[in-house]
Amino acid sequence: MTDIYIVSDNIISPLGATSADNFEQLKKGVSGVKRHHNEAISPDPFCASLFTDNSFIDNRSKRYTKFEQLLIASISNALQNTSIDVSSSKTILILSSTKGNISLLGSEAFDDNLERRVSLNTSARLVANHFNFANNPLIVCNACISGLLALITGMRLIRSGIYENAVVAGADEITKFVLSGFQSFQALSPAVSKPFDADRDGLNLGEGAATIVLSNNEKFAGNIKLKGGSVSNDANHISGPSRTGEELSQAIDKALLEAGVTADDIHFISAHGTATRYNDEMEAKAITLAGLNNVPVNSLKAYFGHTLGAAGLIESAITIRSMQSNTVLPSLGFNNMGVSQPVNVCNAILNTPLNNCLKTASGFGGCNAAIVFCKQ
Amino acid sequence: MNNNNYIIAHCQIINSTVYKNGEQLFKSWATNAQDVFTEIYQHLNLNYPKFYKMDGISKLGWLASEILLQGNGNIKQAKPPDVGLMLANTNASLDTDIKYLQTVHDFASPGLFVYTLPNIVAGEICIRNNFKGENAFFIFDEFNAAFTEQYVNYLLDNNILEFCICGWIEVLKESYKAVLFLAGKTPTGSLFSKENMNDIFNRPTF
Numbered sequence: 001m002t003d004i005y006i007v008s009d010n011i012i013s014p015l016g017a018t019s020a021d022n023f024e025q026l027k028k029g030v031s032g033v034k035r036h037h038n039e040a041i042s043p044d045p046f047c048a049s050l051f052t053d054n055s056f057i058d059n060r061s062k063r064y065t066k067f068e069q070l071l072i073a074s075i076s077n078a079l080q081n082t083s084i085d086v087s088s089s090k091t092i093l094i095l096s097s098t099k100g101n102i103s104l105l106g107s108e109a110f111d112d113n114l115e116r117r118v119s120l121n122t123s124a125r126l127v128a129n130h131f132n133f134a135n136n137p138l139i140v141c142n143a144c145i146s147g148l149l150a151l152i153t154g155m156r157l158i159r160s161g162i163y164e165n166a167v168v169a170g171a172d173e174i175t176k177f178v179l180s181g182f183q184s185f186q187a188l189s190p191a192v193s194k195p196f197d198a199d200r201d202g203l204n205l206g207e208g209a210a211t212i213v214l215s216n217n218e219k220f221a222g223n224i225k226l227k228g229g230s231v232s233n234d235a236n237h238i239s240g241p242s243r244t245g246e247e248l249s250q251a252i253d254k255a256l257l258e259a260g261v262t263a264d265d266i267h268f269i270s271a272h273g274t275a276t277r278y279n280d281e282m283e284a285k286a287i288t289l290a291g292l293n294n295v296p297v298n299s300l301k302a303y304f305g306h307t308l309g310a311a312g313l314i315e316s317a318i319t320i321r322s323m324q325s326n327t328v329l330p331s332l333g334f335n336n337m338g339v340s341q342p343v344n345v346c347n348a349i350l351n352t353p354l355n356n357c358l359k360t361a362s363g364f365g366g367c368n369a370a371i372v373f374c375k376q
Numbered sequence: 377m378n379n380n381n382y383i384i385a386h387c388q389i390i391n392s393t394v395y396k397n398g399e400q401l402f403k404s405w406a407t408n409a410q411d412v413f414t415e416i417y418q419h420l421n422l423n424y425p426k427f428y429k430m431d432g433i434s435k436l437g438w439l440a441s442e443i444l445l446q447g448n449g450n451i452k453q454a455k456p457p458d459v460g461l462m463l464a465n466t467n468a469s470l471d472t473d474i475k476y477l478q479t480v481h482d483f484a485s486p487g488l489f490v491y492t493l494p495n496i497v498a499g500e501i502c503i504r505n506n507f508k509g510e511n512a513f514f515i516f517d518e519f520n521a522a523f524t525e526q527y528v529n530y531l532l533d534n535n536i537l538e539f540c541i542c543g544w545i546e547v548l549k550e551s552y553k554a555v556l557f558l559a560g561k562t563p564t565g566s567l568f569s570k571e572n573m574n575d576i577f578n579r580p581t582f
Contacts, residue, residue: 105474115548119470120515141495143496160530177476180480234499365493
């Protein structure tokens with residue numbers, strides 16, 4: 001099967017504007033999650049990782065919304081110093097978001113103009129035109145697995161021979177719409193979240209963007225590869241995860257198989273780890289079913305919050321940095337095992353060879369995704 | 377391309393009318409979209425109270441999938457991980473987003489919030505039928521038969537899925553359209569091609 005190489009990556013979050021900056025902050029244990037009292041988006045104080053200085057925004061341009069500016073800034077940085085020709089018919093732009101420009105709703109009367117402006121199609125066209133992409137962009141909107149599904153889609157499109165390069169980018173902002181929804185579910189933690197911990201009490205939301213550039217070009221041989229990916233559905237509940245973890249485990253098994261590795265070859269797992277009671281329990285069961293319970297695992301949600309459509313890409317970019325430096329980051333917020341199947345949650349920096357790594361995600365609608373990165 | 381996949385069945389719901397494999401099955405005389413969906417549900421004589429909790433896209437997509445699968449019992453014999461969905465539309469969940477936002481000032485409704493993602497309809501169809509395979513929801517300006525053909529053929533040809541329900545489910549206010557295809561390797565129906573999908577999608581309805 002065609003090798004898919006990681007050409008470059010970017011993360012823009014409240015912690016920094018490049019993957020390297022973000023990775024350095026995480027190594028220092030810095031979290032972007034802070035307490036905010038912003039009545040424009042919530043009547044009550046809340047903890048989230050939010051941009052406060054908006055330095056990524058080009059104030060000269062009124063053309064693009066914050067969501068689009070985030071995507072443009074992330075893609076620009078990822079493409080810098082690469083030889084990827086976005087105006088080639090062999091390059092596709094794939095965008096991932098859950099809610100895009102939803103913040104525009106409610107701020108003005110709903111009419112045909114607003115209907116067009118709020119559409120992800122409009123954002124995708126603006127972003128693609130900004131860079132002169134030759135092909136129409138593809139948009140993935142599949143809840144919290146969107147980022148991983150966008151990477152899997154890029155991998156498949158290259159493997160099917162249609163494209164040689166895929167620029168995969170995702171972003172979401174935290175709006176009153178999204179915040180009120182998670183509040184209505186009573187899913188938010190009043191403090192920095194504690195994935196997999198006994199005292200975990202919900203998630204934090206976060207905003208950010210990330211880009212990962214994929215290519216089959218042999219000049220990138222030697223780079224880390226995206227070797228396998230799979231998606232599954234729980235067929236159980238639209239807002240609660242599987243009781244058994246069997247379906248996420250199925251996606252993990254299929255991703256490993258496609259990557260040509262076994263559970264024994266996996267050196268690290270970057271979990272979804274939202275820090276809700278049910279998600280982390282389900283993931284621990286799935287990891288155990290897949291025979292990965294001794295493999296070091298972390299969740300990055302206490303650093304970035306849950307960045308929704310960007311999460312899979314942000315966390316994959318950190319996984320790639322971890323592999324490049326053979327460094328597993330501690331799972332911030334974790335002290336005492338809080339899941340019924342004891343998985344190997346990392347609570348200190350671990351320096352160890354990382355040749356094959358797994359990244360997972362799950363989301364509303366019962367969807368799960370797993371991808372495998374390999375050095376060989 | 378090694379194309380040996382087929383459109384085993386197709387279903388359209390548009391202009392208050394339900395078509396299965398091109399034949400009109402039912403016409404509703406209700407005057408608004410939500411009532412049309414309820415009348416189709418009642419016409420099908422199904423007992424699935426969860427239907428009433430769903431948002432517009434989920435109701436429409438769920439109904440179309442029920443009709444699509446009627447008479448295709450062999451899909452139930454397939455292993456759950458071997459059946460999946462690839463869906464698309466233009467406006468994601470905007471219809472429900474607008475309704476949810478109206479509740480936010482007062483009492484934000486978790487029951488509506490969960491439907492503010494377009495892929496929830498795929499979850500509803502999976503729950504109903506115990507389908508556990510690949511799911512994907514894409515956003516396009518208009519129905520993209522070429523991409524649908526390419527993506528679904530990849531899933532079928534690489535044995536990632538045995539059957540895939542694919543197509544278009546759009547609801548925005550009073551405007552709606554569902555066109556679903558059951559694609560698989562069973563040599564029956566017509567070839568799973570962009571030409572045949574476009575032909576069915578754009579077929580004049582009367």
